[in-house]
Amino acid sequence: MTAVAGDARPARPGPSLLAARILRMEIRHSAFVWSIPLLAVLFIYDPFRTASGYPDLWTVRASVVLNKFWPDCVPFTAAFSAWAGSREGRRKVGDLLGTTARPAWTRQMFSLLGTLAWVLAVFLAGIVVIYVRTAQVATWGGPPIWPVVVGLVALTGVSSFAFTLGALFPGRFTAPIVAVGLTVLALVAFRQSVDASGGPIGTLSPDSLVPPNDAGVFYPMAPDVWIVQVMFYAGVVLAATGLLGLSPRTGGVGWRRALDAASAGGMRLRAIATTVFAVGIALAVTGFGLAGTARTSVTGEIEIPALHDSASDKPIAYTPVCAHVSGSFQVCLHPAYKNYLSQAVNSFRPVMAELAGLPGAPVRATEVASLTLPAFVLQDNVGDGEVTGTPPVYKFGMNNALALAPDATQLQDGFRQDIVHAVIVGSTGQLTASVGTPAQQAVVDGLLKAAGSQPYPVCGPGDNPNANRCRRQQVPVTAAAGRFAALPAATRRAWLAANLAALKAGRITLAQVP
Amino acid sequence: MNIELTNVTRSFGRNRAVDGVSLEVGAGVLGVLGPNGAGKTSLLRMLATVLPPSSGEIRLLGRDPKNTAQRREIRRRLGYLPQNLGYYPAFTVVEFVEYFALLKEVPSGRVHKAVAEAVERVDLGGRAKARLRTLSGGMLRRVGIAQAIVNNPDLLLLDEPTAGLDPEQRVGFRALLRDLGRTATVVVSTHLVEDVGAACSEVALMDAGRIVFRGLPAELVARGEGHGVGDAPLERGYSAVLQAARKGGVAA
Numbered sequence: 001m002t003a004v005a006g007d008a009r010p011a012r013p014g015p016s017l018l019a020a021r022i023l024r025m026e027i028r029h030s031a032f033v034w035s036i037p038l039l040a041v042l043f044i045y046d047p048f049r050t051a052s053g054y055p056d057l058w059t060v061r062a063s064v065v066l067n068k069f070w071p072d073c074v075p076f077t078a079a080f081s082a083w084a085g086s087r088e089g090r091r092k093v094g095d096l097l098g099t100t101a102r103p104a105w106t107r108q109m110f111s112l113l114g115t116l117a118w119v120l121a122v123f124l125a126g127i128v129v130i131y132v133r134t135a136q137v138a139t140w141g142g143p144p145i146w147p148v149v150v151g152l153v154a155l156t157g158v159s160s161f162a163f164t165l166g167a168l169f170p171g172r173f174t175a176p177i178v179a180v181g182l183t184v185l186a187l188v189a190f191r192q193s194v195d196a197s198g199g200p201i202g203t204l205s206p207d208s209l210v211p212p213n214d215a216g217v218f219y220p221m222a223p224d225v226w227i228v229q230v231m232f233y234a235g236v237v238l239a240a241t242g243l244l245g246l247s248p249r250t251g252g253v254g255w256r257r258a259l260d261a262a263s264a265g266g267m268r269l270r271a272i273a274t275t276v277f278a279v280g281i282a283l284a285v286t287g288f289g290l291a292g293t294a295r296t297s298v299t300g301e302i303e304i305p306a307l308h309d310s311a312s313d314k315p316i317a318y319t320p321v322c323a324h325v326s327g328s329f330q331v332c333l334h335p336a337y338k339n340y341l342s343q344a345v346n347s348f349r350p351v352m353a354e355l356a357g358l359p360g361a362p363v364r365a366t367e368v369a370s371l372t373l374p375a376f377v378l379q380d381n382v383g384d385g386e387v388t389g390t391p392p393v394y395k396f397g398m399n400n401a402l403a404l405a406p407d408a409t410q411l412q413d414g415f416r417q418d419i420v421h422a423v424i425v426g427s428t429g430q431l432t433a434s435v436g437t438p439a440q441q442a443v444v445d446g447l448l449k450a451a452g453s454q455p456y457p458v459c460g461p462g463d464n465p466n467a468n469r470c471r472r473q474q475v476p477v478t479a480a481a482g483r484f485a486a487l488p489a490a491t492r493r494a495w496l497a498a499n500l501a502a503l504k505a506g507r508i509t510l511a512q513v514p
Numbered sequence: 515m516n517i518e519l520t521n522v523t524r525s526f527g528r529n530r531a532v533d534g535v536s537l538e539v540g541a542g543v544l545g546v547l548g549p550n551g552a553g554k555t556s557l558l559r560m561l562a563t564v565l566p567p568s569s570g571e572i573r574l575l576g577r578d579p580k581n582t583a584q585r586r587e588i589r590r591r592l593g594y595l596p597q598n599l600g601y602y603p604a605f606t607v608v609e610f611v612e613y614f615a616l617l618k619e620v621p622s623g624r625v626h627k628a629v630a631e632a633v634e635r636v637d638l639g640g641r642a643k644a645r646l647r648t649l650s651g652g653m654l655r656r657v658g659i660a661q662a663i664v665n666n667p668d669l670l671l672l673d674e675p676t677a678g679l680d681p682e683q684r685v686g687f688r689a690l691l692r693d694l695g696r697t698a699t700v701v702v703s704t705h706l707v708e709d710v711g712a713a714c715s716e717v718a719l720m721d722a723g724r725i726v727f728r729g730l731p732a733e734l735v736a737r738g739e740g741h742g743v744g745d746a747p748l749e750r751g752y753s754a755v756l757q758a759a760r761k762g763g764v765a766a
Contacts, residue, residue, distance in 0.1 A: 017622045025613060029604050093600035096661070098564040100617035101589040107617060268582060 018102070019110070026114025032080040036122060042072050043126050051130050055402045056137040056339045058144060059216035061130065065147040066206045069126050074158055074186045077119045079179035081159040082166035084115045089170020103269050105245035112163045112241070119159055120152055127151070140318070140336035141216065146226040150233075154206045157233035158182055160240035167250040168243075200291035203302065204232050214399040215301070217336045218369035222297060222312040224304035228290045235284030242277025245269065300371045320366070325349050329356040331365040337398050343408060347415035350451035354493050355423050358500050362387050362394035365419065370397030387422045394419055416453045420444050426504060438510040440503060441477045443496070446484030446513075450492070455481065480513045487514060515540050515573075516669050516699035517561060522570030523723075524556050531556035533723030534570070543695035545714030545731075546703045547752060553723040554703040555597055558671050561701060562594040575668055590619050593667035597674050597703075599658040603647035607638055607657055610646060614661040632664040635690060637683070651678040659687070663694065670700045676709055688713035707748040710734075719755050726759035 047068035051061045085108070088094055097107060131143045162178045190205035203225055215221055244250050290304050297303035298313050322332040323341055325348045333341050348365060355361045365385075373384055373395065385396025396418065402411070424444050425436035435441060435458045445455035455478070459470035484492065495514055502508050517539040524532040532553045548554050559565035560572060563579045575591055577584035601610060612629045620628050633642050636656035641649065646657065655678045662670060672691075676684045691713040694700050702714060710717050711731050719727035719734070727734060731748060738750030741757075 018616050018619075021625075022613070022616055025605075025609055029602070029609075087602070088600075091600045091602055092598060093602070095559065095562070095564050095596045096594065096600060096614075096658075097617065099562045099589055099592055099594040100614060101586050101619045102617045103586075 022107075022110045023113055023117070026110050027117050030080070030114045030118050031083055032076065032115050032118040032122075035076040035080060036118075039073065039076055039122060043069065043129075046072055047126065048130060048133070052133065054210075055213055055337075056134070056139065057213055057217065057336055058134055058138050058141040059211055059221060060213055061134040061138070062144045062147050063208070063210050064130060065127055065151050067208050067210065069123065069130075070151050070154060070206050071183075071186050071191075073119065073123055073155055075179045075183040077155055077158050078162040078182040079175045081112070081115050081119070081162035082178035083175040084111050085163035085166025085168075086170035086172075086174045087111065087166075089167070090172060103245075104250060105269060105273060108163075108167060108244050108250065109241065112160065115163070116156060116159045119155055123151060123155055124148075137339065138336070139338035140334070144216070144221070146221070146223055150206050150226050150229045153230050153233040153237070157236035157240070158186075160237045164240040164244050164250070168247060200288050200294070203291035203294045204229055204288065206233075212300070212370070212399050213402045214370050214397070217334055218315055218371075219299040219301075220312045220314075220316060222299070222301050222303055222308060224307045225291075225294065225302050227307050228287050228294075228304055232284050232287030232291070235280045235282070235287055238276050238280025239284060240280070242273050242275075242280055245273025246277055315369070325356075325365070326352045327356045329363060329365070333367045333398065337367060337402075340398065340402070340411075343411060344415060347412040348419060351416050351420050351447055351453075354447060354450070354489060354496070355420070358423075358493075358496055360387070360392060360500060360504065361423055362419075363391045365394040365396060367398055368395045370399035373397055385418050385422050387426065394422060413448075413453045416448055416451055417444075417456045420447050421456055424500075424503065437506050437508075438477050438480075439508040439513050440506070441474075442480035442510055442513045443484060443503060445477065445481035446487075447492070449481055449485035450489070476510060480510050484513055516575050517701070518571075518573040520571040522557075522560065522567045522572060524553075524560060524565065525568045526556075530723050532560065532567070535723070535725055537718070537725065537728075539699055539701065539716075541695065541697060541699050542715040543691050543700040543702060543713055545710035545717045546701060546720060547705070547707060547710060547717060548703075548720035549756070552720040554720055555673055556723075557720070558594075558673050558701065558703050559596075561669070562592065562596075562671050563588060564594075588669070590665065591668040592618075593662035593665060593670040595658045595662045595672045595675055597677075599654060601646050601654060601657065603645065605646055606643050607633060607646065607649070607660070608642045610657060611660045611664050615664045618665040620665050628664050628666065632660040635663065636660045637686060652680055652683060655679055656683070656687075659690075668698050670694055670698055671703075672700065673703045674705070675702060676704065676706060684709070685712075707746065707752055711746075711748045719752065721756055721759050724759075727755040 047064040050068050051064040054060045054064070088097060088108075097104065100107070127148055135143070162182060165178050166174050186205075186207060189201065190207045206229060211221075290306060293305055294302050295305065297308065318335055320332040321335050321338045321341055322330050323345050324330045325345050329348070329352045331341070331344050331348055333344060344365070352361075356363075370384060373386065384399070385394055387394050396415075421436070421444055424447075425440045435456070436444065441456065441458065448455055458474060459467045461467070487495075491514070496503075499508055499512075515538045517537060519535050519537040522532060522535045523530060535553075535557065546554050546557065556565065560567050561574065563574070563585055566580070572579055574588045577588050579585045579588055602613075605613065608629055611632055612625060615625050615629055615632075630639075630642075633639055636659050638653065638656055638660065641653065646654065649657065655675065659672070659675060662672065675691075676687055679687060688709065691700055691702065695713075695715060702709065704710065714731060717727070717729065717731050717734050718725050727737070734751035734755065735747040736751065737758075738744065738747055738752070738754045741750045741754040743753035743757075744750040
C-alpha cells in the first residue's frame, strides 16, 4: 500500500460546457416530446380555432394564449415535469449520482430545464402561430407581450412545482397524480374563481375571461394584474427550485444546516438555496396580497392600486377611418375595427338614405369607447348608440356589437335597429330602455322592414307568457309597420320630414301613421 | 493513505451495520468479503460519501468528507459502482458514461477521450451507441464499471462488480482491477472469493459490522488450513475466520 494519491488534477470543466452538454442530453431525453403531437391537435382544435373565430383585434385574439392554450398545456407540463423530477428516485440512481462532484441541485436544475425547454418552446410556437394569424387580419396595434410573459412564467411555475413534487415523492404514480391535481387546480379552482370574479385566486389565474373587444383599443391595457401574476408565479418558481436545494429528500442540505449557513452569511449553495426559497415565498405571498387589493379602474379594467399607473387611464390617440354612407352622412370607426367599416357602411346605407337630412337626424356616425356611452344605452341593443350634440352625431360602440352578434346578418340588423331607434325614439336618459310609443315602434319597424332587416326586438326571445302577451299586443304595431314599409320611399321620407318632430315628441298616434 | 477510518460506526435504528471499524488503505486492490448483512455495503456507501457515519472519523484522499468543499474534491476523484445499479434506459452507453463524466467534473478537453477509453476498457465499444434498455444484465454491469472509472479515479469503490458477468468477462474484469490498483485505491466488496484471490492484493473480512480479518489473500488461505468447510483454499480460510470471530475472538 502506498501514500495518498497526488492532488494534481486538471481544472474542472467550465460551467458553460457542462451546461451545454448536460442540457443537450436532458433535452434529447425529455419525455415531453411524446406529448407534442397531442398538444398540436389540441392547439388547432381549441386555441387556434377559437382565436380565428374572434374579432380581428389583437387583445381579444391574444387572450386565447392564457385562457385556452395555457390550460391546455398545464396537464402535459405537470405530468412530464413530475415524471422528470421523479426520475432519480424511480430509477434508483440516487446513490450513484450522490457520489458525483456536481451538487444535486445543479443536476436537477438541468433535468428541469430539459423538460422546461420543450414546454416553453411548444408554448412559444403556439403563440407565434396565433400571433402570425392575427397579424394577417388585425388592422391596428401589435402583439401583446404581457400574456406571453405571464404564460411563460406561469408554465415555468407549474413545471417547477411539479418537478419538485416528483423529486420529493418519486414514484410511477406521482406524475399522473400531480398532473390531475394541477389540472383540476387550473381548470376548476381558477376558472370558478374567475367566473365568480372573486378574490385573489381569480385575479392570479392566468386562465382569465375573454377581455372586452374595446380592451386595449381606446385605453391602454393596464399591466397591473399581469405584474402581480408574474410576481406570484415567479415566486412559485423560486420557492419550488429553492426547495429542491434544501430538502434532504432531493439531495439537498437539510433545513437546519441550510438556515445555519444562511445565518452565517456564507454564499454556499445551501445559502443560495435558502435565499432562493425565501425570496420565492416572499414574492408569492406579496403577489397574493396585492391580488387581494384588486378593484375596477375608471376604464373598466382590474387595477392594483399599489402598482397602478394613472397614465394607463388616459385614452390612446388615434386617427379614425371613415367612409361615406349616403349623401353627406359618413361613418367613422377606430382603425382597430377597420375590417368592419364596409359592413358598417352597408348596414347604415339603406336606413340613412331615408333618414339623412331630416331634422334631428345625425350627420355622422362615430364609434366611441363603449365605456363612454351611458349605461342606459349599453343595455339597449347590439349596436349600442345614441344621437347627441349639435350638429347631431350618432355615437356608437363596437364592443357589444361584435361580442353579441355572431354573424354578419345579425351585426347588420343590430346596426340598423339601433340607429333607427336612436333617431326615431331616442333615449329616455333612464336605465330602463324605452321601446317608444306604438307609433314610434311602427315607424322604426317599418323603416327596418323597408331596409330588409328584422324589427326592433321589443318582446324578447323565447316562448314564454310575457313574450307571447307582448307579441299579441304588437299585432297592430306590426300591421302599421307593414303599411309604412309598403309606402314608396319618397312618401315615407316626406311624411317623416313633416312629422318627425311630433313623432319623437310622442304626439303621433298609431292610427296617424300612414 | 487514501482511506483512513477511525472507529467508524453506522447504525440504522437499533441495527448497527458498521461497528467501530478502523482502517487505513493505500493504493492497491482491497477485497472486502463477508456474509450477507456483514456491513460491506454500508461501509462502501460511507466511503462513497453518500452515507455519513453515525460516529467516528473518515478521511478520504487526505480530505474530510464532512467539509463541503473537500467532499466535492473527493467526489471528483472517486469512482463508485453500487450494488444495485440504477440507470436511465433511454440513454445510450456513451451518453450515460458522459453524463457521469460531466457530473464528476472531468476536464472539458478530456471528456470525449475519457468516455471512449472507459467504454473500451469494459469492452463495450461495439455497443457504445446502444440504448441501455437494450443491454443484458452483464453489459449493464459493465456500463456501471465504465461510469465508475471514467474520471480515472484515485479511489474506486465497487460493490459486487462481477455479479452478472460471464466467466470470460470476469477474467477480463479482474485484469482491469489489477491494472487500476497499480495507481489507485480500489475497494471491491464481493461474495465471490475467487475474485479476491485473482485480483486483490489485500483482503478484509467483515462480520456483524466489524472487520474480523485483514491481510494478504495467502494469509487468509493459511487460516483455512486444517478446516474442512469450503471447496477452495480461500473459502476454507473465509469460513475459518468467521467461525473464530463468532466464537468471540476477532482475528487480526
